[in-house]
Amino acid sequence: MKRLAAVVAAMLCLAPQLVLAQLNVSIAAFDPGVPEDNSSHRDLQVFPKIREIESMFLPFVLRQTLVDSGDWGAVRVVPEADTASELLITGRIVHSDGEMLAVQLSAVDARGHEWTNQTYTTQSDFDDLYAGFLDDLQTVRDGFDDKTLRNIVGTSLMRYSAELAPDAFDGYIEMQSDGTVRLLRLPAEGDPMLARIRRIRSVEYVMTDAIDQKFRELHEEVDSVYEIWRKYRRWYTNFKVEEAQRNEFSKTNAGSGTYEAIKHSYDNYRMDRLAAQEQDKWAVGFNNEMEPIIEKMEERIAEMNGWVEDGYVEWARILDELFEIESGLD
Amino acid sequence: MGPIRYLVTVNSRIPAFLALILIAGCSSQEPVVDLTTPSFVGAMPANFSGSWERDYSRGEDVQGALNTLFRQRNQQIQRQQQHPSSPRTGNSGAGISQREGNALLALARLVEEITRPDVLQISQDDFEIRVARKDDFAMSCSFFEGVAQGTNSPYGTEVCNWDGNSLVSYLVLPDGLQISHRFTMSSDGAYLRVITTATSSATRTPFTLHRFYIKFEAPASAFNCIETLSMKRVCSTGEIKP
Numbered sequence: 001m002k003r004l005a006a007v008v009a010a011m012l013c014l015a016p017q018l019v020l021a022q023l024n025v026s027i028a029a030f031d032p033g034v035p036e037d038n039s040s041h042r043d044l045q046v047f048p049k050i051r052e053i054e055s056m057f058l059p060f061v062l063r064q065t066l067v068d069s070g071d072w073g074a075v076r077v078v079p080e081a082d083t084a085s086e087l088l089i090t091g092r093i094v095h096s097d098g099e100m101l102a103v104q105l106s107a108v109d110a111r112g113h114e115w116t117n118q119t120y121t122t123q124s125d126f127d128d129l130y131a132g133f134l135d136d137l138q139t140v141r142d143g144f145d146d147k148t149l150r151n152i153v154g155t156s157l158m159r160y161s162a163e164l165a166p167d168a169f170d171g172y173i174e175m176q177s178d179g180t181v182r183l184l185r186l187p188a189e190g191d192p193m194l195a196r197i198r199r200i201r202s203v204e205y206v207m208t209d210a211i212d213q214k215f216r217e218l219h220e221e222v223d224s225v226y227e228i229w230r231k232y233r234r235w236y237t238n239f240k241v242e243e244a245q246r247n248e249f250s251k252t253n254a255g256s257g258t259y260e261a262i263k264h265s266y267d268n269y270r271m272d273r274l275a276a277q278e279q280d281k282w283a284v285g286f287n288n289e290m291e292p293i294i295e296k297m298e299e300r301i302a303e304m305n306g307w308v309e310d311g312y313v314e315w316a317r318i319l320d321e322l323f324e325i326e327s328g329l330d
Numbered sequence: 331m332g333p334i335r336y337l338v339t340v341n342s343r344i345p346a347f348l349a350l351i352l353i354a355g356c357s358s359q360e361p362v363v364d365l366t367t368p369s370f371v372g373a374m375p376a377n378f379s380g381s382w383e384r385d386y387s388r389g390e391d392v393q394g395a396l397n398t399l400f401r402q403r404n405q406q407i408q409r410q411q412q413h414p415s416s417p418r419t420g421n422s423g424a425g426i427s428q429r430e431g432n433a434l435l436a437l438a439r440l441v442e443e444i445t446r447p448d449v450l451q452i453s454q455d456d457f458e459i460r461v462a463r464k465d466d467f468a469m470s471c472s473f474f475e476g477v478a479q480g481t482n483s484p485y486g487t488e489v490c491n492w493d494g495n496s497l498v499s500y501l502v503l504p505d506g507l508q509i510s511h512r513f514t515m516s517s518d519g520a521y522l523r524v525i526t527t528a529t530s531s532a533t534r535t536p537f538t539l540h541r542f543y544i545k546f547e548a549p550a551s552a553f554n555c556i557e558t559l560s561m562k563r564v565c566s567t568g569e570i571k572p
Contacts, residue, residue: 262530
């Protein structure tokens with residue numbers, strides 16, 4: 001359909017207007033949203049270790065949704081937020097109990113303009129959760145013309161360049177008082193410094209893709225076990241509701257203080273605690289199963305990040321020297 | 331036995347929302363367990379970790395405890411009849427009514443059921459003590475920086491406190507039913523005494539039962555097991571890592 005539209009557009013000489021820049025998207029690993037006050041975890045039904053896994057798992061599901069839409073450039077899951085991304089998505093898990101999932105999602109482009117920042121919830125599957133977010137992104141993007149989108153791409157490149165070689169590229173962008181970034185100009189196409197930056201960025205993308213691949217592997221390994229966890233959590237939530245109803249219907253008419261009455265009272269509490277303790281056991285089971293996978297993945301990501309960070313220092317030094325030589329500065 | 335009173339945080343997210351719950355005698359109103367201040371500083375006062383089995387040579391049976399209770403009440407009544415001018419002690423000078431007698435029997439029956447498990451498996455770390463019992467929920471006592479953390483549910487509230495070297499677990503249930511367990515270990519760590527007390531709104535007299543347990547070494551299993559979610563319990567004769 002898109003191809004047909006392109007052909008028709010070409011025939012009508014409208015092609016330049018239709019070929020819009022596709023933005024690359026970076027999705028940072030989510031904030032697990034675990035309250036600092038440990039004592040509140042039980043009441044809030046927060047399992048910190050499982051939230052940690054979800055914070056790495058859920059971004060990948062979002063990545064798939066964006067990739068499947070076909071409307072975006074490269075979509076990558078990254079360990080930490082990078083403000084030089086063309087479009088950066090960050091998220092925080094607000095609630096997750098198998099029955100309901102709520103994630104606060106924010107999208108900010110390289111200019112520092114916020115596209116959306118709100119909490120999305122679902123009671124069914126993840127597609128449902130991300131569909132609303134995707135619609136919001138598309139609505140914002142559809143409101144931009146090609147010039148704006150190219151401005152975002154250019155700003156992203158200049159922010160990245162200025163981070164790596166500030167002496168050479170600081171003059172291309174301007175920080176605004178409201179925290180946004182204004183692109184002042186772009187270097188000439190044949191600029192040798194820009195060519196180097198592009199090469200470095202493409203090397204970094206290779207590493208980012210390798211890290212993204214690790215998140216993909218995590219998704220594959222966690223997916224089936226996570227589904228079991230969600231199923232159990234749903235069972236537990238339903239059980240609590242059914243228990244409350246059963247208790248309401250089975251209220252004993254036995255007089256206060258009789259054996260039947262106090263036994264009923266004790267058994268209700270007993271059943272409630274047994275179910276809660278069974279849920280704790282599932283959480284331990286989930287952690288036991290996932291821990292080696294997560295540890296391995298984190299180790300590999302740390303290695304790759306270390307490589308990129310070391311490379312950064314070296315690249316920045318070399319670029320600085322080259323800029324001095326080419327610009328004739330001492 | 332004096333009145334046991336404590337202050338329970340019904341919802342720990344709202345510290346200001348505190349409920350005053352009185353257990354046993356109601357003659358005094360000041361709280362004993364304050365869930366806003368630490369009940370200990372540093373390490374927990376005692377370590378109950380291990381496997382404990384019932385010592386049938388010590389402690390009471392329910393029938394014996396009931397007989398003692400009724401005998402004490404009768405003696406109390408007789409004393410009051412002989413010396414009508416002396417100040418009354420205890421809760422009442424009257425005999426046990428049919429209703430109160432039935433309520434006491436009901437409490438005794440419940441306590442017998444609760445204390446039936448022969449073996450207690452106690453695990454303890456810096457923050458939590460869990461008392462696992464067969465066919466019943468594990469009693470759980472959590473402390474955050476020494477402050478007791480209550481377990482709240484629509485069906486009741488559970489909270490613990492340290493009283494010297496004794497750990498006291500309180501369970502407060504609807505309709506005035508309250509159950510406490512006081513765990514005290516002998517100085518050599520070989521014996522554990524558990525005093526279980528139950529009260530209900532239908533009687534002013536609590537029912538108390540003493541049980542004794544001896545520490546034993548649970549035989550080492552030939553298998554090492556861990557819980558998993560997808561394969562349930564996984565066991566191996568070799569080392570098993572999570």
